[in-house]
Amino acid sequence: MDLRELKYGIEIETVKRTRGQIAWAIHTVVGGHVRHIGTPSCYDPWKVERSAGPKMEGVNDASLTNVPSHLQAELVSPVLTYDDLEELQEVVRGNPACWKDQSLPAVLLGHRRQGAQRQIRIQP
Numbered sequence: 564m565d566l567r568e569l570k571y572g573i574e575i576e577t578v579k580r581t582r583g584q585i586a587w588a589i590h591t592v593v594g595g596h597v598r599h600i601g602t603p604s605c606y607d608p609w610k611v612e613r614s615a616g617p618k619m620e621g622v623n624d625a626s627l628t629n630v631p632s633h634l635q636a637e638l639v640s641p642v643l644t645y646d647d648l649e650e651l652q653e654v655v656r657g658n659p660a661c662w663k664d665q666s667l668p669a670v671l672l673g674h675r676r677q678g679a680q681r682q683i684r685i686q687p
Contacts, residue, residue: 567645575638578627582609582636585621592654617641
């Protein structure tokens with residue numbers, strides 16, 4: 564199989580970060596605008612929307628039981644393709660030009676002592 568034909572999605576689970584923080588961290592790389600959708604309330608989604616490219620979300624993840632529900636967040640991508648890989652890498656790594664306290668690496672990786680957890684699951 565040619566990897567350029569593969570379709571996939573990702574989830575990055577975090578603790579001690581709000582869904583809004585995750586959405587704004589994605590925004591630092593992809594731009595667009597952040598919107599709190601709020602429904603269904605069980606997921607309390609925050610979307611990063613833009614005119615072109617995949618739209619990503621920060622949603623609740625009830626499998627993360629060791630923290631209060633407002634601090635359970637999961638970055639969820641839409642179905643991605645090979646063409647989306649470079650941007651996905653920028654989102655996960657963070658754009659060095661955008662590295663601030665709200666970038667995804669700062670939110671996820673820079674606060675390990677505060678309990679941030681990173682888990683990446685790639686599903687074909």
